Structure formats: C-alpha cells, structure tokens
Amino acid sequence: MANAISPPKVLTGRRRVSPAQRRQNLYGYLFLTPWLIGFFGLFVGPGLYSFFLSFTKYDVISSPVFIATRNYVDMFTKDDLFWSSLSRTAYYAIVSVPLTVLGSMFLAILLNTQLRGITVFRTLFFMPSLVPIVASIILFKILLNSDFGLVNTALRGLGMQDPPGWFADSRWSIPSLILVRLWGSLGGTQMIIFLAGLQGIPTELYDAASIDGAGSWHRIRHVTIPLLTPTIFFNTVLGVIGALQTFAAAFIATEGGPNFSTWFFALHIWKQAFDYFNMGYAAALAWFFALVIVALTLLQMRLSKRMVFYMGE
Amino acid sequence: MAKNFSRRQFLKTMGITAAAGVLAACTPAVTTAPSAEKATAAPAAAVSGEKIKMKWDTFRGPGTGWNEERIKTFVEKNPNVEIEFRALTGATQQDNYGKMYAQFAAGDLGDIIAFDPSHFQFWRAIDKAVIAPIDDLVKADNTDLKQWYEQFIGLQKYKGQMYGLPSWGWAGQDTIVINAVQFKAGGLKLPDPKAHDTSMDTIAEWAHKLNQKGNPYGLGMTFDESHLVVLARAFSGDVIDADGKKCLLATDKNAQDALRWAYKMAKEEKIMPRPADVANMAAALLDGKLTMYWGGSLDARNFKRGIKDATKTEAAQALLPKRPDGKFPCQLRGGTWNIGKNSKNAQMAYQFLKHITTLEGCVGFNLVAGQGAFVRPDTVAELIKNDPIHEWFIPNLENGIPANAPSNSRGKEYNDAIAAYATKMMDPNENIAFEKGLQDLHDNIQKVLDMEPA
Structure with a gap:
C-alpha cells in the first residue's frame, strides 16, 4: 500500500491563472473599489494622519509642529483629568455592560416563549432602542430633574424626603446615565441577537433535559446558557467597546459634569480637540485609548477560549 | 493582461492612491497676510x-x-x-x-x-x-x-x-432679574430698576425671604465665568488681574468675601437651586420656579418678552450696588x-x-x-x-467694566476651569469646605493662566 501513495506535489512559483479567472478577479476588485476607497480615504488615511499628529502640537490654524513623544508623556504626567476620566469610563463600563448583557439575555429568554401576542411584547421592548439618543437623554433629563422632575415628584409623594439628585448630583450622575443606557438598550439589538441565538438552540436538547427531569431553571442553567455563550461573548465584546466609547449621552446630559463626574475619556478627547484645539494631544489620547480597547478585546478573546462553548466543537 | 493582477498588487495600488490623496488633502493651504x-x-x-x-x-x-x-x-x-x-x-x-x-x-x-x-x-x-x-x-x-x-x-x-x-x-450679569408678582407676594417692595442702591446684604435678605423651600426658590445663580467675575466685582474684587496672568482669588479679600456670600446661601443654607439643576434660569423664572436670578439687564428684557401670563409674571430688576470707586459691577460682553x-x-x-x-x-x-x-x-x-x-440698560453701558482675558488666549480653558471648580465649590452635594474650594478654584484658574499661549 505504501508504494501506492505518491508524495504530495510541492507547489513552487506562481499558480497559473486563466484569463477568465483574471477577469473575474478584476471584476471582484472593481466591485470592492468603492468600499476600499472609503476604507483607505476615510479610515486608514485619517487614522495614519492622526497617528502623525499625535507627535505634534497642532491647533488647526497653524501647521503641526513635531514634538516627539511629549503628548504621550504629558498625558501620564500632567493631565489631571487623564486618569480620572479613564477610571470613570471603566466604572461606567464595568457596571453597565453586565447589566445590559444579562438584562437583554433574560428579557430575550422571557420573550422567547410561545405566548399569544408575544410579537407585540417584543415590539414594545424594542421600541426604546429606536429613540435617538438625543431624544432619550432630553426625556430623561426632564423626568429626572431633581427639583421639578416627575420621578422625584413621585418619590416625594411617596414620602422620600431627599430623593436623588440624578444628573445634578455627582454621586448619581453615572447611575443616571446607566439608567438611560439600560432603557435604550435592554430591549434593543442585543436582545434581538439573543433571541436569534435562543432560536438556534435545538429543541431536542430541551426535550432530553426534560426527560432527565430538569426543571425550567435547570434547562436554562445547563442548556440555554452554555449554548448561548457565543452570543453572550459577542454581545459583551460589543458592549464593552460601546461603553468605553460613551460620549453622546454624557455630552448632552451633563457635558461632563457635575464636578467632572461624567467626564468620560471620549469626552476628554473631544474637549481637547474641538474646544481647546489641542489636536495633537487629542490624537495622542485617541491612539492611547484605541490601544486600550484593542487590548481589552484581545483579553476577552483569550478568556473566551475557556468560557465560550461552540456547538459542534 | 500578460501579468497576473494579484490581490497584493491591487491593494498596494489602492493604498498608494489613497495615501497620495490623503496627503494632498492634508497639505495646509498656504496663506499670506495682506499688507x-x-x-x-x-x-x-x-x-x-x-x-x-x-x-x-x-x-x-x-x-x-x-x-x-x-x-x-x-x-x-x-x-x-x-x-x-x-x-x-x-x-x-x-x-x-x-x-x-x-x-x-x-x-x-x-x-x-x-x-x-x-x-x-x-x-x-x-x-x-x-x-x-x-x-x-x-x-x-x-x-x-x-x-x-x-x-x-x-x-x-x-x-x-x-x-x-x-x-x-x-453689560453682562449686572442685575438681579425679578418676577415682580412673586416678589410682591413675598411682601417686598420693588427697587428702582435704574438705581444702584440695593446692597448685597439686601439681595441676600430677599433670597431668604422669598425662598419657599425650593417651591419657588428665592434666588438662582449660575457659577460660570461671567457671573463669578461680576460677583467678585460687586464686592470690589476680581477673579484675575487686568494683565490676565494672575488669579486673585487666593489673595483678594474682596473676592473672597464675594464667594463667601454665595457659598453661604448655596451650600451652607441650601436656599439656592443646585448648580446643575436649573440649566435655564430664565425658563425657571418664567415658570414661576424662581423669583429672582442673577443675570443681566438684557435678561430682564428677554424675561419681559417671554411673559405669557401677566397675572403670574411681571418683569423687574435690581441693579447691583455701585462700588466705592464709582463703577457699576458688570462685565461688558x-x-x-x-x-x-x-x-x-x-x-x-x-x-x-x-x-x-x-x-x-x-x-x-x-x-x-x-x-x-x-x-x-x-x-x-x-x-x-x-x-x-x-x-434700564443705559447706566451700565456708559459705565461698565470690561472683561479681563487670559494673556495666553486660553479663554475657553479659563471659562471651563471656573465653571467646573466654582460649581463644585458651591454644590451642596459636595463635601468641600470653603477654604479648600477656594484654593482648588484658584489653583485651577492659575494653572490655565500659566499654560503656554494657545
């Protein structure tokens, strides 16, 4: 038998491509071209230019002046708001991401039941995610106004003497923003992804678990959650990236206040760039932050090898 | 088409084209000053x-x-x-x-x-x-x-x-804008809107009398740059020197007295709305949630224009008191x-x-x-x-005090530093003693003034 097996041919040099294949490749590239132009012109090009700017002093009006790594050194040594905005952003992400992911998952589990009119509930829960962030922030600013808002009026009516100050109180401002995020995203895209994940779980597994005597909780614990781990992982990665980049909510609701309590890192970058025109410094902050996000994403991917279960593996 | 058109070649060509385009777009325009x-x-x-x-x-x-x-x-x-x-x-x-x-x-x-x-x-x-x-x-x-x-x-x-x-x-932030209906309902007599004869003590007294446990508040005030400067000027002090290089808060006793005047009401007695709470003082005045707020005579005019129910709202003002040097406290805007x-x-x-x-x-x-x-x-x-x-505007237009600006053109940073640290100092939710709040405010303003020119 050994003689019957010929050794594999080692391919050397270029593979010959037929003219028809070449033409087909060219068409492929041609169709890719609009996207590639956008990718290089609007993403890679400006990205590289901002990397160059991060080593300069640049105020938009004058030409950039090369200052080597001074921006990077200054951010760690001279910027009072650097570490505080970073830790504030981390706090926001650490609290909001698990709440959003777990909340969306359990909402999806609830909405995955075969009840009459369940699509109405799904629609109702999905609707807040369609409200633009600006509108939802303004809505919550009115609702949560500490003196005249509906929420505190109701709390006072219930006998609470000193209800929370919400956006006006530095102790409550981040929880208030998390509340807005939960309202807008619990029933949103993440829930839809979870619903899709849930509907991809074979019903035979539930049947088998039921025959083995598993109740509702055990079916969720031992069937649903393990098989949803890829979805949980996906939503967590996107959730972390989204939470770290939080800007609009803080910008509209509090502009970083009160007392810097919602001064997130993305807002810090924006203030440096567009309020103070320290474009070079803002570019350095942005590159540092991009590296932090990439590092965190890689860490999550590494951890996922232990925690995520892919069916069929 | 003798040569194979590889993915690598294609990407290389695209990359070079895009990079050239970006470089061309980013080249600063050459500008020359006209003689x-x-x-x-x-x-x-x-x-x-x-x-x-x-x-x-x-x-x-x-x-x-x-x-x-x-x-x-x-x-x-x-x-x-x-x-x-x-x-x-x-x-x-x-x-x-x-x-x-x-x-x-x-x-x-x-x-x-x-x-x-x-x-x-x-x-x-x-x-x-x-x-x-x-x-x-x-x-x-x-x-x-x-x-x-x-x-x-x-x-x-x-x-x-x-x-x-x-x-x-x-003439910015030179007056106390008043809803005369609520003011009179509080048993107070309206001042002459063109006279500078209301003392700061009287304004504080009104704020106390008119405060109905926040419904409405007697006096509202924001602690941004323009208000803080005029507050200091009302006590014959200032926030920064005329050269725009030195913050005066740590050394100017008059400015400290001014801040203490506001600190007492905002923080110790809690009779003013929380700083970030009433984002729009003018709207709160129109809604009857405030009886007075620190603004400018232009705000008094705008308040009058915004009135819809004359039985509930009527415009009045109390100009800030004339200083011993004859100047009227304000910051020309x-x-x-x-x-x-x-x-x-x-x-x-x-x-x-x-x-x-x-x-x-x-x-x-x-x-x-x-x-x-x-x-x-x-x-x-x-x-x-x-x-x-x-x-009502004329006296201060003729006798106002111009703004002192940072000499390094870091005006936005200066504004932000005052708004952030003065607001923090006056925030009843923050546990900051007057001296600490004052020092933080001073240090952060000075830090801006010490920055290299913008």
Missing part, C-alpha cells in the same frame, strides 16, 4: 468694473432674514458687489469658531467674519493672524468712532490695534465684526462692516435678528421707543 497697502488700496475689481465677490461667514442672524436684508441693501448701493452669505450652524457658538478655524486652514474663510471677545476667541484669532487690523481702513474712511459706545470700541482693540466694529454688546486676514477686498469688506453696524443695521440686528446689540447710543434710543425697558 496694509493692499487693504487700503482701491479694489482692483472696482477699478476694472469687474464684480467684487465676498463671502460672509457668521452664525449671527441666520434664518431671521436680517443678513439677507443687509446684503440686499448694500448691493443696491454697490451694484458691482456680490456677497455670498454662508450661515454657520454649529450646535453651539463655540462649535462655529472651530469651523471657522478649519475654514481658515483650508484657505476658505470669508471676507466678513466674527470672533467675539466675550467668547475668548477674538484674541486667539488675532494672534494666529486670522483677523486683519482695520486701523488703516478706519483712518482712510475717516470713520467717526464716537457713534458707538466707547466701551464697545474698546472691545475691538488688542495690542494697540483695532480689529473690528461692534456687533452685539451689553460683546462681539465684533471682522475682516478676514486673507480677504482680497478688505476695503469693500470694511464698507460692508460699516453697513451692518449703522443705526439701521444695528436696530435690525436687535429687532429682526434677535441679538442683544446695545453698542450704539442711537440704537438704544430707538429701542427705548420700542420698549421703555431698554432705558
């Missing part, structure tokens, strides 16, 4: 009979029709001129300065522009050679500068040169109409500047464009005919 000769010389186009084309970039007035009316009436007098009005519509006024800087960098900033001193962009724009001086044009035209209030002409000057003609302007440094039609642009700041232009700027432009005595006289409340 005084160029600015004062008769426009070549006017001589040759060609159309003079100018651009007017502004965020003041768009949508009201005032800008178009000014262009139309100017072109009627100067048929060889064509003016393109480009409205700047950033979310905030500060956004528009960023846009104008970007336009300048791209070589596309208009001939007629506006960088307002009270937004701290005027001096930066001059230092960066964005705005052209107009002294030669004023001299050549023999313009009578006395037609504007001297205070507002003063705002147009920097480092010995003049850079614009007055646009908007008022105002803007400028400027000529872009790269304008090729500086002379015609200057004529247009004059056209929009005449009596007619200025009255329209107030009544049509909705701006608070009390920069000319004759305009104020016209506005008094329209509404006698404008008479």
